[in-house]
Structure formats: C-alpha cells, structure tokens
Amino acid sequence: MPNIVFRGPVLRSAALACLASIAAAALAGSQTFAAATIGAPITVPVPAPQKGSAESLKDEYRRPAEIPFPASNPFTPEKLKLGKTLYYDTRLSGSGAQSCASCHNPGYGWGDGLAKGVGDGMKELKRRSPTIVNAAWGLIFMWDGRAPSLEEQALGPIQAAVEMNMPIEKLLERLNSITEYKTLFEAAFPGEGITPAGIGKAIATFERTAISGWAPFDSWIDGDAKAISASAQRGFALFNGKAQCNTCHVGWNFTDDSFHDIGLPDADIGRGAFLGVAVKMRQAFKTPGLRDISRRSPFMHDGSMATLEAVVEHYDTGGVARPSRSDLIKPLGLTVEEKADLVAFLKTLSGSSDVIAQPIQPR
Amino acid sequence: MKRFSTFCYAFAVFGGVSAVAAVAADQSVHQKGRVFSVEALKVKTGEAVVFVNDDTVPHNVMSTSAGNEFNLGSVAPGTAMPVKFDKAGSVQVICAIHPRMKMTVTVD
The missing domain is CATH 1.10.760.10 (Cytochrome c-like domain)
Incomplete structure (x- = not known):
C-alpha cells in the first residue's frame, strides 16, 4: 500500500473530493458536516482475473447439497x-x-x-x-x-x-x-x-423448500457434455465473458443479492427509498436469480419485458444512461448470434417441476 | 457558512497543511470477492483507513454513523480511497451496492 501523499495536484483532488462530499451531504439533507474526511483516490493494482479452466468456472455453478435453515428458525x-x-x-x-x-x-x-x-x-x-x-x-x-x-x-x-x-x-x-x-x-x-x-x-x-428443479444446465455442470446445446455452451461463455452477466448474476442461483440500476426507463426509485444518499441506489433493484427463468416472464421489476430476447436486447443497449445507472451497465456490442446464444443458455436454467399438492385448509 | 468553515478545517487537516505532508496508511480494508477483508478494526481519532477496491466490480463504501458520515460513491476496481475519522465512536461501514459487505471501525 503506497503512502497517502497530499501535495500539488493531489491537494486539489483532495479539495474536490471534500467538495463532492459536502455536495453529497447537502443533497442528502444532512444538517451538519461533522463527517469523516475523504482523501484523494490512489490507484492500486488489481489482480488480473484468474484464467481458470472451464471446469473450475463450472465449479462456481454447482448446486448446493442442502437447504440452509437459519439457527434462529431451524427446520421441523x-x-x-x-x-x-x-x-x-x-x-x-x-x-x-x-x-x-x-x-x-x-x-x-x-x-x-x-x-x-x-x-x-x-x-x-x-x-x-x-x-x-x-x-x-x-x-x-x-x-x-x-x-x-x-x-x-x-x-x-x-x-x-x-x-x-x-x-x-x-x-x-x-x-x-x-x-x-x-x-x-x-x-x-x-x-x-x-x-x-x-x-x-x-x-x-x-x-425455504421452494427450490428450483434439476435443470439441463445442472446436468452439463455435472459432466454431461451433451446436456445443453453448443449454442447454450457459447452463451455460458458469453455470460461469463463479453456480456458480463456474471458480475451481478453470481453463482448457482445467479444473483449477488445486491442492488443495481440497470437503466430501465420507469421512475420507481427502488432501493433509493432506503439508501438515497448513495446516488447509485436511486432506481436500483435487487438482482433476481435466474433459475427457472423460462417460467417467470414477464421480466424486470416492472414487468416491462415479455421475453428473454427483449431482456438481452436491453442489456446490449445499456438502457438509460444516468448518474444512478450501475457502472457495470454499458453497451455490449453483441452480435445477433451472440444474443441468440445467451438466450439459449438462459433457457437451460429451468428445471423439472414437481406437482405441488395444495393443502386442505383447516376449518 | 458552517458547512464552509468546517470544510476549510477538514481540508486543512486532511489535505495537508504543508505541501510535503504525508499520511501513512497503516490500516487497509480490502474488498476482493465482494467482502470486506476485516469485520472490525480500531483506529485513533484523526487516523485514516484506506478502503481498497481490489475486486472486479465497483463498490460504494459509505457510513451514516453520526459524526463520521462518508460516502465514497461508486469506486472502480483498482482504486483505493483513504477516509480519516475525526470523531470517537463506532462507525458502521457498508457497501451500498452489496449488502453482505458490513464492517465496523471503532474510533478511539
């Protein structure tokens, strides 16, 4: 970690950072400015993404063996x-x-x-x-x-x-x-x-017992090379590569349980109702998982997209550019074939469905 | 006016009274893998903690703890941000984007 040095241009940067902080506090309706002080940004090295094998990438998507029940409410x-x-x-x-x-x-x-x-x-x-x-x-x-x-x-x-x-x-x-x-x-x-x-x-x-069924994708992760099509396999690579879907749709359930403004044009402030002081939370919504996605249309928090094709198209364009939009959302430049591959991959995430018996209600 | 004078004070202290002032960063919090590298740490009043985004995604580290409020905004991977805490107390630090990321800075 380099020392933090404040001189010359950095000094001006520090001043700007302080001003930005004050502006943020003012926007948030803060009554005073008795606050921590933000220094100038420092550039640090970021380890290059690990170029693991396809198999190690697959490990990130393996289904868990058990349902987690919290200690405060154990299963009976x-x-x-x-x-x-x-x-x-x-x-x-x-x-x-x-x-x-x-x-x-x-x-x-x-x-x-x-x-x-x-x-x-x-x-x-x-x-x-x-x-x-x-x-x-x-x-x-x-x-x-x-x-x-x-x-x-x-x-x-x-x-x-x-x-x-x-x-x-x-x-x-x-x-x-x-x-x-x-x-x-x-x-x-x-x-x-x-x-x-x-x-x-x-x-x-x-x-907690409402679990997505075993999907073709799970069979592929489990080693059945033919469980999903070549197009879907290319879609998986795009999902984790050029399309960057995995920056938010993380792991076997395909969510980071976090909040992002993905640039939809509606006016709903979402997470901003609770963390409006953070610009990025205005119009941010929780990342939904993608399991059983083929059965869950229409999509998005506002139900504005009828098909997975429309969803992929939205991410390809990047939606509405505004201060709250996640820095991860930007035009992707996907080809027609790549968009089709992504949709093919997404369609492998829907599993077999059991019949759910509805209970007889107490009288 | 109060905001302005407080700013001047903060700038004078943190920005460096002289052009050669340097502040050693002896406490860092890393963010790789969408987690803070420590759940809790202690600093003395006036000391800085450096929040290092060594992850692959942006983070928005902030606190609304009275007297030590700060909001780093969306910080890109490869960027470290020093934050100096001037008021004793417990500071609850979160990433606004990723609710799993929570930690406490105790300022003595």
Missing part, C-alpha cells in the same frame, strides 16, 4: 406443514380472497405471470411479484431490500394495506377462531400459542 416437519397451510390460505388476507400463493404461485415459477402484482381490491401494484424460488439462499428480501429476513418478509405483504390488507391483530383473532390451526401451531411451536413470530417462521420454513 411441523413448521413446514403449518407454513404450507398458511401460505395457501386465502383467509390470511383482509378480503379472504388472496393467499401468499396468489402472487407467488408455483405454477408460474413461484410468481404470478403478471407484469405487475395485484393487491387488495384487485388493484395493480407498482412492481412485479418477485419469485420466492430459492429464497432459502436469499440475503435480503423484496425488490428494494426492505425486509432483512424471510421471516420478516413473510409478514410484510400480509399486513400491507395495498397487498393483503390484513392487520396482524385481526389475523391472530381469525386464526384463533379456527380450531385446527390451534392444533397446527401447538405442534409447530409448543406452548407459544398463535403469534406473529410463529406465522413468519412457519411461512418462511415452507418458502
């Missing part, structure tokens, strides 16, 4: 049974007409197949219903990251007036009036009764 069959029952129960909504599964339906890749979600009173919501597939591996939840855990996320839409519109006290009263639910809660949470925390833990436990 009783919680799973209760959680699944709650997940499909329309009585969790104020209207009695919507369940979690209404918007996060396994038949549509655990989404709803609509451009925008539909909430209480059949009113359109402002964003597309995100999938819950592979949520067990999630770090932070909702398009804007407002839920820090799956347990908290589960309780959010139930209570949101525009979504399921069910005040928690009313929900507890309703569940307590259903004898069979008392039995299910007692089995899952002995001696605790019916509580908001129990509802969240049970639904989260069920959601």
